[in-house]
Amino acid sequence: MFYPFFEICKAKGLHITMSEWLTLQDALERGMAGSSLTQFYYLARMILVKSETDFDKFDMAFEECFKGVKTENEVTSQMLRWLDKSDMVELAHEEARAHLNEMEDNTIIDKEEVEQKFKDRLRDQNEEHNGGSFWIGTMGKTSFGNMGGNVGGVRVGGKTGYQSAFSVIGARKYKDFRDDRVLDNRQFQLAFRRLRQFSTKLDIPKTELDIPGTVDKTCNNGGCLQIVMEKPRKNAVKLLLLFDSGGTMIPYSSLMNDLFQAVNKSNHFKDVKCYYFHNCIYSKLYKTPECENGEWVDTEWMFRNLDSDYKVIIVGDAAMAPEELYSDSGNYRGPNGGLSGFEWLQLMKKHYKKIVWMNPKMAPGRAPWREAETAIKELFPMYKLTVKGLNDGMIKLMANKG
Amino acid sequence: MDQGFNSTNQYVASRELMDGVNVAIALEKPLLIKGEPGTGKTMLAQAVAQSLGKKLIIWNIKSTTKAQDGLYMYDTIQRLYDGQFGEEGVDDIARYIKLGKLGEAFEAEEQVVLLIDEIDKADLEFPNDLLWELDQMEFYIHETKRTVKAKHRPIVIITSNAEKELPDAFLRRCIFHYIDFPDRELMAEIVKTHYPNVEENLMQQAMDIFYDIRSMRDIRKKPSTSELIDWINALQIGGIPASVLKEKMPFLGVVVKKDEDLETVRQRGI
Numbered sequence: 001m002f003y004p005f006f007e008i009c010k011a012k013g014l015h016i017t018m019s020e021w022l023t024l025q026d027a028l029e030r031g032m033a034g035s036s037l038t039q040f041y042y043l044a045r046m047i048l049v050k051s052e053t054d055f056d057k058f059d060m061a062f063e064e065c066f067k068g069v070k071t072e073n074e075v076t077s078q079m080l081r082w083l084d085k086s087d088m089v090e091l092a093h094e095e096a097r098a099h100l101n102e103m104e105d106n107t108i109i110d111k112e113e114v115e116q117k118f119k120d121r122l123r124d125q126n127e128e129h130n131g132g133s134f135w136i137g138t139m140g141k142t143s144f145g146n147m148g149g150n151v152g153g154v155r156v157g158g159k160t161g162y163q164s165a166f167s168v169i170g171a172r173k174y175k176d177f178r179d180d181r182v183l184d185n186r187q188f189q190l191a192f193r194r195l196r197q198f199s200t201k202l203d204i205p206k207t208e209l210d211i212p213g214t215v216d217k218t219c220n221n222g223g224c225l226q227i228v229m230e231k232p233r234k235n236a237v238k239l240l241l242l243f244d245s246g247g248t249m250i251p252y253s254s255l256m257n258d259l260f261q262a263v264n265k266s267n268h269f270k271d272v273k274c275y276y277f278h279n280c281i282y283s284k285l286y287k288t289p290e291c292e293n294g295e296w297v298d299t300e301w302m303f304r305n306l307d308s309d310y311k312v313i314i315v316g317d318a319a320m321a322p323e324e325l326y327s328d329s330g331n332y333r334g335p336n337g338g339l340s341g342f343e344w345l346q347l348m349k350k351h352y353k354k355i356v357w358m359n360p361k362m363a364p365g366r367a368p369w370r371e372a373e374t375a376i377k378e379l380f381p382m383y384k385l386t387v388k389g390l391n392d393g394m395i396k397l398m399a400n401k402g
Numbered sequence: 403m404d405q406g407f408n409s410t411n412q413y414v415a416s417r418e419l420m421d422g423v424n425v426a427i428a429l430e431k432p433l434l435i436k437g438e439p440g441t442g443k444t445m446l447a448q449a450v451a452q453s454l455g456k457k458l459i460i461w462n463i464k465s466t467t468k469a470q471d472g473l474y475m476y477d478t479i480q481r482l483y484d485g486q487f488g489e490e491g492v493d494d495i496a497r498y499i500k501l502g503k504l505g506e507a508f509e510a511e512e513q514v515v516l517l518i519d520e521i522d523k524a525d526l527e528f529p530n531d532l533l534w535e536l537d538q539m540e541f542y543i544h545e546t547k548r549t550v551k552a553k554h555r556p557i558v559i560i561t562s563n564a565e566k567e568l569p570d571a572f573l574r575r576c577i578f579h580y581i582d583f584p585d586r587e588l589m590a591e592i593v594k595t596h597y598p599n600v601e602e603n604l605m606q607q608a609m610d611i612f613y614d615i616r617s618m619r620d621i622r623k624k625p626s627t628s629e630l631i632d633w634i635n636a637l638q639i640g641g642i643p644a645s646v647l648k649e650k651m652p653f654l655g656v657v658v659k660k661d662e663d664l665e666t667v668r669q670r671g672i
Binding site for chain 2: 015017019020023026027030032039042043045046047049050051052055186189190193209224225227267
């Protein structure tokens with residue numbers, strides 16, 4: 001039933017599966033939508049939509065599918081489309097026609113009267129045509145009921161204590177929750193889970209059974225059981241993230257955001273540090289993505305304070321101009337510190353044992369026309385910033401060799 | 403849906419929420435509740451249990467919780483100890499199987515309400531590990547080769563603070579409800595269920611300030627329903643007259659928890 005709505009929902013980017021759709025059908029069959037469009041709205045939403053970030057999409061889809069109910073011009077066609085499989089079609093047709101004619105003839109109508117008349121007629125109709133298919137039984141009635149109200153501009157759903165579906169949609173209450181970026185976040189998070197290295201040298205209580213220790217102690221104890229506990233293993237991985245925040249990175253800002261969120265949400269790291277740079281790394285690293293002068297730390301300070309065990313992920317498009325990379329005055333935004341960008345990158349490589357470069361727009365294979373990218377590829381292993389690329393990069397960060 | 407769950411004298415539920423609960427019960431699916439902290443997600447389960455006259459079993463999820471913990475635990479160490487000292491019944495493994503909260507809910511003689519609280523606190527894979535159990539309402543104890551099957555399908559309510567994304571496979575099986583932050587009307591009703599004798603003027607003034615603070619853009623931690631309720635309680639106990647509320651804003655620390663926020667509110671004034 002009601003397949004077009006399903007299609008529209010999908011077209012709006014809602015991921016609805018068949019099983020959820022069938023659940024809705026099941027619910028409708030049990031009469032859970034009662035006889036109101038508004039109740040149908042909430043019922044469909046609670047079954048089909050699983051995050052408040054998708055409420056807005058759902059609202060849009062709902063409006064597109066049912067907006068005919070709102071304005072009288074579209075009522076006939078829309079309504080008839082829903083009704084055209086039922087034995088009620090003739091009657092409904094006439095009803096609607098008659099009603100619309102009435103509307104056109106008399107520009108001023110007593111709204112309550114209209115509503116009342118419409119409701120009465122509907123009730124009669126339903127009694128006469130009890131055998132109609134379920135959908136018509138409830139939804140048909142529903143659309144009528146609501147339309148009846150809406151033609152006259154009176155809300156029918158008032159008594160239920162609900163906000164009417166359209167007033168909810170009209171307000172686009174959930175617009176702020178809309179968040180198209182959420183989709184990949186989980187996958188990114190899963191990729192970051194690869195970054196694990198367990199260590200027991202941390203300051204935490206002994207809560208796990210040490211089996212070899214227990215066997216040893218018990219044997220020494222003449223076979224009388226003696227339990228030995230040990231500290232659980234904790235992840236010892238420390239992560240250093242360096243984001244390129246230059247102008248060419250702007251198209252990827254939502255992707256960057258995703259990645260940043262994913263790291264933030266992965267709370268299994270021992271430590272996460274995050275700095276920004278503009279096009280290339282020079283003597284200063286910025287604390288905020290805006291890269292404002294003064295809001296920075298010395299790159300050398302970072303070398304001193306973040307030891308070589310930090311695993312480094314550099315995210316950037318590696319699209320510097322040659323002088324930005326090779327000239328010792330190539331940093332047009334801040335100090336160079338007497339070294340060229342390339343030399344700073346070499347220092348990075350020397351200091352940190354594990355570095356990968358994630359590139360959102362990496363050229364496939366060798367790309368001699370992208371000089372900077374080629375040069376950096378020789379310095380650091382570079383991966384495209386996709387879920388797969390990130391996975392590969394994380395494996396590289398954890399690998400013992402190379 | 404006139405029967406089933408309704409607001410109780412402790413808990414005011416919006417119409418949508420009530421229907422959500424009743425739909426979840428009728429369709430035999432878990433109800434997933436999201437919403438800002440302090441909108442009464444956890445209290446909902448208590449209210450449902452109370453309203454339906456059923457027992458409530460709460461499974462609190464922590465970051466270290468494993469799906470297995472909810473099913474059963476095999477107390478091997480106890481068994482070892484018992485074996486050492488020749489206790490009776492050591493050969494009976496079943497003695498050392500302790501059911502978790504989910505197991506408890508399955509084994510209950512009557513239908514219960516099971517609250518899985520703050521599911522997002524647990525490991526990323528946690529919800530996936532429970533798919534079969536929540537679908538089929540049964541699990542298998544390897545040690546005793548026994549299948550624990552729900553005698554009466556529990557009403558499952560799951561809450562999440564959206565700290566982590568939940569897996570799609572899990573979401574597909576749930577009925578979802580997002581608790582909106584209550585508007586003034588509903589809020590007044592909520593306050594009154596807690597303090598039926600609250601002075602109208604005091605409550606209105608307090609709510610003015612409360613919604614004002616919530617609307618400030620630079621507030622780091624927005625106060626929630628439970629904080630308003632605590633505040634009104636404090637004001638009542640302190641015998642603060644409504645007239646001085648806006649000037650002095652007494653006990654503001656009950657509503658605003660962060661130093662920086664307190665400063666902001668004080669500077670701004672209401």
